Each structure stands twice: as structure tokens, then as C-alpha cells.
């Protein structure tokens with residue numbers, strides 16, 4: 001599968017088969033994250049790999065939109081370290097997208113559970129909850145959890161805004177015919 005095909009066929013997968021994911025596969029996914037770009041190449045991101053069922057079930061209870069995590073074979077928790085780089089949020093997210101696309105290329109399903117929130121009270125609650133379960137030191141921000149497993153569903157592609165709606169040519173508001 002080439003990169004564009006992976007980008008276009010990627011979906012959020014929230015139903016997984018029971019099969020476990022081998023440590024070698026998880027290592028390949030972590031390598032995809034490791035080589036992701038970062039601001040000033042500071043790489044202010046770390047990962048917690050979670051495969052224990054009990055932990056996945058606890059993480060699934062973090063918020064109403066993460067319940068599907070209980071059925072994942074593994075969770076990859078994306079951490080940002082503000083002491084290492086100011087772009088910790090973007091750098092953790094771009095690593096997450098690398099993992100997502102690598103999974104797509106390998107036939108694995110992924111869904112994203114948002115932990116970091118712009119709203120500070122809910123972010124502190126979610127991040128504190130995940131830190132407590134996994135023993136993550138306070139200095140790390142908890143950005144997201146990627147739930148990974150063999151897909152047990154084939155979701156239809158979700159609607160996207162038209163390119164013509166979101167694209168401006170040369171100056172904001174100028175549209176190019178046919179795009």
C-alpha cells in the first residue's frame with residue numbers, strides 16, 4: 001500500500017477481534033512514531049504501551065468517547081514533555097498520525113481517544129485519571145490514547161468538507177475554477 005492509499009483508506013476502527021498484537025508489531029509502530037518530525041527535532045514525546053486487559057478497561061472508563069478501548073488489543077498512550085519542547089502537543093499528534101497510518105498499512109485498526117483538552121479542568125481530570133492508572137509522572141502531558149487491534153468492522157468513509165470550500169488560491173476568498 002502506498003502512502004496516499006494508506007491516507008485515504010484510514011478509518012477510525014472501534015470494534016476489534018480478540019487477537020493479540022505481537023511485540024514485534026508494536027515495536028514497528030513505535031518506530032514509526034520515533035521517526036516522526038518535531039519542532040526543532042526536540043522530540044518531546046514518550047509512549048506507554050498498554051496490553052493488560054485490566055488497564056485497558058480502566059482507561060476505557062476515562063470519558064464517554066473512549067469506551068471502545070476496552071476491546072482493543074493494545075493502547076499506545078501519547079505523552080508530551082513541555083520541559084523538552086514547546087511543540088509537545090503537535091509533536092505528539094504527528095507521531096500519533098504516523099502510528100495510525102502505519103497501522104493502516106499493516107491492516108490494523110486504530111481509534112483515537114482524546115485525553116488532552118483545551119478546556120483546562122476537563123483536561124486535568126482526564127490526564128490525572130490516566131496518570132494514576134499508569135504511574136505517569138506529573139511533568140508529562142497526556143495527549144491521547146490510540147486503541148489498536150485487528151479490525152472487526154468496515155466503517156463507511158465519513159463526509160469531508162469539499163476542497164473548494166476549504167481552499168483559497170493566492171488570497172483568502174479567491175476560488176479557482178474546478179477545484
Ligand SMILES: Cc1cc2nc3c(=O)[nH]c(=O)nc-3n(C[C@H](O)[C@H](O)[C@H](O)COP(=O)(O)O)c2cc1C
Nearest residue numbers: 010011012013014065066111112113114115155158
Ligand atoms: C484530535 C482527535 C481527537 C479525537 N477524539 C476521539 C475520541 O475521544 N473518541 C473517539 O471515539 N474518536 C475520537 N477521534 C476520532 C474522530 O472522531 C474521527 O477521526 C472522525 O470522526 C473521522 O472519522 P475517521 O477517523 O473514520 O475518518 C478523534 C480524532 C482526532 C483527530
